[in-house]
Structures are given as structure tokens and as C-alpha cells.
Amino acid sequence: NLISLGNFEEDMPKLKDCDFVIEAVVERLDIKHSIFAEVEKHRKPSAVIASNTSGIPIESIAELFSDDFKKHFVGVHFFNPPRYMKLVEVIPTADTDGEIACKLSGFLDQRLGKGVVPAKDRPNFIANRVGVYSIMAVLDEMIKQGFTPTEVDQMTGKAIGHASSATFRTSDLVGLDVTAHVVSNLYPAIPEDEDRDTFKIPEVMQTLLDRKILGDKTNGGFFKKSKDAEGKRAILELDLATFEYKPQVKTKFASIDAGKAIEDIPTRVKQLVWGKDNVGEFLWKTSARISAYAANRIPEIANTIVEIDNAIKWGFG
Numbered sequence: 001n002l003i004s005l006g007n008f009e010e011d012m013p014k015l016k017d018c019d020f021v022i023e024a025v026v027e028r029l030d031i032k033h034s035i036f037a038e039v040e041k042h043r044k045p046s047a048v049i050a051s052n053t054s055g056i057p058i059e060s061i062a063e064l065f066s067d068d069f070k071k072h073f074v075g076v077h078f079f080n081p082p083r084y085m086k087l088v089e090v091i092p093t094a095d096t097d098g099e100i101a102c103k104l105s106g107f108l109d110q111r112l113g114k115g116v117v118p119a120k121d122r123p124n125f126i127a128n129r130v131g132v133y134s135i136m137a138v139l140d141e142m143i144k145q146g147f148t149p150t151e152v153d154q155m156t157g158k159a160i161g162h163a164s165s166a167t168f169r170t171s172d173l174v175g176l177d178v179t180a181h182v183v184s185n186l187y188p189a190i191p192e193d194e195d196r197d198t199f200k201i202p203e204v205m206q207t208l209l210d211r212k213i214l215g216d217k218t219n220g221g222f223f224k225k226s227k228d229a230e231g232k233r234a235i236l237e238l239d240l241a242t243f244e245y246k247p248q249v250k251t252k253f254a255s256i257d258a259g260k261a262i263e264d265i266p267t268r269v270k271q272l273v274w275g276k277d278n279v280g281e282f283l284w285k286t287s288a289r290i291s292a293y294a295a296n297r298i299p300e301i302a303n304t305i306v307e308i309d310n311a312i313k314w315g316f317g
Contacts, residue, residue: 008038015042022076024052032061040069048104050076055124055185059093070095074104077125079315086115087314089125115314122301123189124182126308127315129301132182134290136198138167141286143204145278149222150237151251155279159256160272161265163317172221176214180205195293204240211243220245255279
């Protein structure tokens with residue numbers, strides 16, 4: 001009952017009564033510019049104007065508009081779905097009034113109950129920059145070491161204190177096309193990045209995109225929900241050699257089974273990462289890469305490790 005619908009042709013004048021205006025249109029700069037040109041005509045002078053872009057530079061969105069518009073303009077990146085995800089990244093520009101950004105952060109925190117992370121206006125901000133890097137690094141190591149998506153999710157989920165959706169189940173939920181879109185935008189935007197090549201789309205991922213195997217939105221990605229001969233729910237797994245689905249088979253990893261007895265997550269992770277088996281090798285190579293990459297992003301995307309930790313905790317579980 002608190003929501004009313006409108007359209008861009010007839011209802012823009014209603015913005016004169018709004019204190020906070022958020023744009024969430026398609027990720028194309030020209031379209032955002034055309035929308036904000038209308039917003040500027042009708043906005044209340046004191047209103048906060050925001051973009052929910054997940055990666056387009058906030059400064060480039062604001063550049064065409066008045067100084068007063070720029071003063072009230074800020075990036076506010078809610079993680080999807082916003083009703084469940086705690087993270088919101090607040091990205092001011094050099095022109096954003098600091099007091100306005102501060103008040104907005106307080107509103108998002110205290111009134112909406114969000115986890116607010118201040119981010120710098122760098123490509124894909126904090127959570128997607130590091131989170132998508134982690135997905136691509138894990139995919140790279142999986143290909144090199146010959147693991148299956150199921151085996152990787154066994155290692156990168158609850159076993160190490162992460163969300164049960166782990167790596168590839170998360171990719172299916174997000175959509176492989178979305179991940180690829182973020183990766184494709186990132187690569188040309190970060191020529192100075194020391195591990196930039198990780199953001200090149202590997203052949204296996206390109207094949208999935210070409211075949212429209214995109215995740216839950218296409219009823220199948222790395223995994224697919226099905227039913228067995230008795231009509232019971234079954235999960236199928238994509239064979240990355242044939243790109244055909246086959247029954248999911250979970251490998252019995254002795255080290256992961258032993259780790260379940262260790263309730264303290266840091267102690268368990270340390271034991272798994274330093275293990276002498278293939279689980280230890282995989283987790284060491286991926287966690288070392290991801291930790292080093294995140295550390296090297298300071299001060300590029302954030303001023304301290306706290307922002308990076310909070311963004312990954314609240315945005316990626």
C-alpha cells in the first residue's frame with residue numbers, strides 16, 4: 001500500500017514531492033543521462049538524487065548536470081534482492097556535499113537497517129570488484145586443477161564458513177550473464193590492475209554464454225533442478241567437458257569431513273588451508289590469491305580493510 005507505480009512519460013512531475021530519488025534503469029550511460037535530464041527538470045531543490053548502478057562511474061553519470069545537481073548526487077548501490085541483502089554501498093563523488101552523503105548513510109543505516117559501506121568511485125566499487133574476482137579466481141583454479149563445480153562448492157561453502165550457495169550456486173542465482181557483464185566492463189576499465197587477466201572470460205564460460213546456459217533464469221547453469229524416476233527432487237550437474245547434465249556426485253573429502261568436528265571457523269579454515277591433500281592445495285591457492293588481491297585494492301577502492309570485509313560479508317555472505 002506504500003508503493004504506487006508511475007511511468008517516465010507522465011509521472012516525472014511527481015518528483016517535486018520526493019526527498020530521495022533512486023534511479024535503477026538499465027546499465028547504459030546514455031539512457032541514465034536521458035532519465036536524469038528529466039529528473040533535473042522536476043526534482044525538489046533539496047532532494048538527494050542517487051543511482052543504483054553496479055559499476056558505471058558515478059562521476060560520469062553526473063557530469064552533464066548542474067553544480068547543484070552534482071552536490072546532491074551520490075551512488076547508492078543496493079545488493080539484490082534489497083529486502084534480504086544487508087549491503088548498500090554509498091559512493092560520493094568529489095562534488096557530492098559531504099553532509100548530504102553523511103545524512104543519507106545515517107538514514108540507510110538507522111531507518112532502513114542496511115549495512116552501509118562507503119566506497120570510492122572506482123569500477124564496480126568494492127563488493128563486486130572483490131567478489132567477482134573471487135568467483136573468477138576460483139573458476140580459474142578449478143579448470144587448472146580439474147575439479148567439478150560440485151567439488152568446488154563443497155570446498156568453498158559452509159566448510160570454510162561461507163554461504164551454503166558457495167561459488168557456482170551463487171553464480172547460478174546471480175546469472176552467468178550478469179557475472180560476464182561485470183567482468184567485461186571491468187577488464188578495459190582497470191589497465192593498471194596487477195591481476196587484470198583474471199577478468200578475461202575463459203573459454204568454458206564463453207561456451208555457457210553462447211549456449212544460453214545462464215543459471216536459474218534459464219532453468220540451468222552449473223546446476224539444474226530435476227526429478228528422478230520416482231519423482232523426487234534431484235540436482236543435476238553440468239559436465240564441463242561435454243556440456244551435458246549428469247546426476248550430481250559429491251566427493252568424499254576426508255579433510256572436509258574431519259573439519260566438520262571443528263566448530264571454531266578460523267581454526268577449521270586454518271586446518272583445511274594448510275592440509276596436505278588436494279583440498280588444501282585448492283583452498284590455499286584460491287584464498288591466497290583472493291586475500292592478496294583484496295589487500296592490494298587499498299587505497300584504490302577503500303581506505304581500510306574494514307570496508308572490504310563488510311562489503312564481502314554483507315554482499316556475498
